[in-house]
Amino acid sequence: MNSSMILSITTFVYAFASVLYIGAWTFKKEFMARMGFFVLVTGFTGNTVGIILRWIESYQMGYGHAPFSNMYESLVFFSWTVAILYLFVELKYQERIIGVFATPLIFLAIAYASLSPSIGDKITPLIPALKSNWLIAHVITCFLGYAGFAVAFGFSIMYLVKPAGPSTSKLMSRLPSLEVMDELNHQMVMFGFLFLTIGIITGSVWANSAWGTYWSWDPKETWSLITWFVYAILLHLRMMRGWHGKRIAWVSIVGFMAVLFTYFGVNLLPGLHSYA
Amino acid sequence: MVKHESRQRPENQVWKFFTSVKLTVVVLLMLASTSIIGTLIPQNGSQAFYIQKYGEVFYNLFNRLNFFDMYSAWWFLLLLGILALNIIICSLDKLSLVWKIIFPAEVIFHIHHFRKMKNRQSCEIDLSVDGLREKYRGFLEKNIGSVTEQKTDEGIALFAEKGRWTRLGVYVVHLSILLLLAGALIGALWGFKGFVTIPEGETTNVITNRENEGTIDLDFSIRCNDFTVSFYDTGQPEEFKSSLTIIDNGKELFTRDVIVNDPLRFRGISLYQSSYGTASAKNIVLSMTSLESGMSYSIKADFGKSLNLPESGGTFVLERFARHYNFRGHDLGEGFAGRVTGEGQKEIEVFIPVKFPTFDKMRRGRFAFEISEFEKTYYTGLQVTKDPGVWYVYTGFVFMIIGCWITFFMSHQRFCVDLQQKNEGSSKVIISGTSNRNSQGMKIKIQRLAKKMSKL
Numbered sequence A: 001m002n003s004s005m006i007l008s009i010t011t012f013v014y015a016f017a018s019v020l021y022i023g024a025w026t027f028k029k030e031f032m033a034r035m036g037f038f039v040l041v042t043g044f045t046g047n048t049v050g051i052i053l054r055w056i057e058s059y060q061m062g063y064g065h066a067p068f069s070n071m072y073e074s075l076v077f078f079s080w081t082v083a084i085l086y087l088f089v090e091l092k093y094q095e096r097i098i099g100v101f102a103t104p105l106i107f108l109a110i111a112y113a114s115l116s117p118s119i120g121d122k123i124t125p126l127i128p129a130l131k132s133n134w135l136i137a138h139v140i141t142c143f144l145g146y147a148g149f150a151v152a153f154g155f156s157i158m159y160l161v162k163p164a165g166p167s168t169s170k171l172m173s174r175l176p177s178l179e180v181m182d183e184l185n186h187q188m189v190m191f192g193f194l195f196l197t198i199g200i201i202t203g204s205v206w207a208n209s210a211w212g213t214y215w216s217w218d219p220k221e222t223w224s225l226i227t228w229f230v231y232a233i234l235l236h237l238r239m240m241r242g243w244h245g246k247r248i249a250w251v252s253i254v255g256f257m258a259v260l261f262t263y264f265g266v267n268l269l270p271g272l273h274s275y276a
Numbered sequence B: 001m002v003k004h005e006s007r008q009r010p011e012n013q014v015w016k017f018f019t020s021v022k023l024t025v026v027v028l029l030m031l032a033s034t035s036i037i038g039t040l041i042p043q044n045g046s047q048a049f050y051i052q053k054y055g056e057v058f059y060n061l062f063n064r065l066n067f068f069d070m071y072s073a074w075w076f077l078l079l080l081g082i083l084a085l086n087i088i089i090c091s092l093d094k095l096s097l098v099w100k101i102i103f104p105a106e107v108i109f110h111i112h113h114f115r116k117m118k119n120r121q122s123c124e125i126d127l128s129v130d131g132l133r134e135k136y137r138g139f140l141e142k143n144i145g146s147v148t149e150q151k152t153d154e155g156i157a158l159f160a161e162k163g164r165w166t167r168l169g170v171y172v173v174h175l176s177i178l179l180l181l182a183g184a185l186i187g188a189l190w191g192f193k194g195f196v197t198i199p200e201g202e203t204t205n206v207i208t209n210r211e212n213e214g215t216i217d218l219d220f221s222i223r224c225n226d227f228t229v230s231f232y233d234t235g236q237p238e239e240f241k242s243s244l245t246i247i248d249n250g251k252e253l254f255t256r257d258v259i260v261n262d263p264l265r266f267r268g269i270s271l272y273q274s275s276y277g278t279a280s281a282k283n284i285v286l287s288m289t290s291l292e293s294g295m296s297y298s299i300k301a302d303f304g305k306s307l308n309l310p311e312s313g314g315t316f317v318l319e320r321f322a323r324h325y326n327f328r329g330h331d332l333g334e335g336f337a338g339r340v341t342g343e344g345q346k347e348i349e350v351f352i353p354v355k356f357p358t359f360d361k362m363r364r365g366r367f368a369f370e371i372s373e374f375e376k377t378y379y380t381g382l383q384v385t386k387d388p389g390v391w392y393v394y395t396g397f398v399f400m401i402i403g404c405w406i407t408f409f410m411s412h413q414r415f416c417v418d419l420q421q422k423n424e425g426s427s428k429v430i431i432s433g434t435s436n437r438n439s440q441g442m443k444i445k446i447q448r449l450a451k452k453m454s455k456l
């Protein structure tokens, strides 16, 4: 049993969890959501074991680095962070059904890692510049930030598909109140903003220890800053211009598009970062 | 935060302009959207590259708009300047008001505010108001903060609050941005980014400025004693290491190994391991095969020293090590260049590529030269930077994280326990509360408090 295999199985467990959450919402069945929660916890456990095992394997191969060093590993870790954040929110706010749009993201990320032919799951050694504890802190915090924005994105979509006023369809009435979703969206954006901030900061401290400049405007850096600006705009619109609900949900979606571009799109542009 | 009228300063439109959050949003939007340009157009390339890529017309247009070095273009810096002014003036404008909220002469609670709140939990308990008062007072003091009591028509209300100071968090965030910008400015004005390559065994104090290709003299010298590179079994480099000695006025101060991610810092200047290459060679053994006799000979060779060839073949001088040897338009890569002078003949230049050791046979000279043994010597490439602004930036980083943490996860929370006497020995308890953020979290918190308090 190696890490890749465990992670492949995890992919299917996550798929099952998403199906259950979507089912719970579609068929209005509370027990499906409850099952979904437990399946999600199972998937999350597998995900955790997979990551730890991969770390151990890298030491056995003599490279010895944290498993956050290529696209495959970063996607697996992305799933992990979204899963843990979502589980935390569900437990804290006691809202079951809100996983409808968040759990598919968990599944999609890890499925893309496992199935895309262009993403190799080989463990490779690190080039010298990438050997730094700052880099580990950088990757972990950036991904916590991305996870916050991903969950916020899920909630925003939910907000937009739920019609205002007394619900006509039963399906929609299963969603939590608009007020709660708006608040949750905001909580997740703040969580994401804090961690993206720490992520950018640790990245720049690392760059300063590796090449003597804390900021060099490379495309990945710039795009993470653009993302950060978008969410800073969101916070100000909400605090000072009183934006709420739909409009904030749209800004949150735009922000998540910027996250996706920072993550995937930048690889199409010239630059230093080979992945995440 | 409490809503308030911004102070009337109609005489000063400029001031008003810079206090507005609308301006903040517009400037951030402009920063975000213009930043995209620099990720699409490679920055700081050569003119030839741009003309080839975009054509003459667009080259001129982009060049005029500073798109090739946009992050230091005047209009980009102007946007950052406006942002800084916006933060400063907006904060100054609000500070006195915010100060009064954060450090009030007296904390006042209004029971009618709390009675109108949506966040309310109530229960009935078989105890008199006076009996409950002591218990709840202790509970609130332990869990929230100091308690204020007020008599009401129906009984007694207990108030408690915490986290008033957390309203300062936002100002910490904004201050941190000013620190970042100040640090960047200081670095740009009084710092430099340079580069130096030092072959093993050599010493220098002159570096190249990366911004203008000029040179900078350091007030100390750097000697590279040794450079080593190790590889993984996949052939990827594992580690680069330079042993450097810092020399001041001819005196050796100290020697240290510098590896990637672990720079050497001295007198405000940092030396980073950044690249390496082959500088030259040592312990070279030159072999030659005589065309006439077929005999082979080997001699130790040093650069610049003339060697007498066997069979009275004249002299050979090993001249230099070349990183790229150009042979009729082809780059033969690394190799050794030398000169042969046969007796009474003209000098001939000989080249011996590392990759093609038998290359010299094709010349069909009296001897075919070959390098049979040698060791490479390296040069180390060091990034040399001075940035006196970096500590402002790092302080800004710390402030920003702390400020965001306070702003996002802490709040100013106020609670009210409204004790109302019902009939003999029973009371109604209403617990309500408000917070300046996270109302959902507050709702849950009130529910938890109510549960605990009903069981006390």
Ligand code: HEM
Pocket: A232, A235, A236, A239, A240, B001, B018, B019, B020, B021, B024, B083, B084, B086, B087, B090, B091, B170, B173, B174, B177, B404, B407
């Ligand atoms: C990159 C620049 C900026 C960043 C990262 C930033 C960040 C923040 C953050 C994190 C908050 C807290 C939002 C919340 O409570 O959810 C905030 C609030 C605020 N910001 Fe900024 N800010 C920036 C620039 C500015 C500027 C230029 C102004 C000037 C008008 C400004 C004015 C405000 C105000 C008035 C608040 C609300 C404070 C309150 O609660 O009363 N911000 N900002």
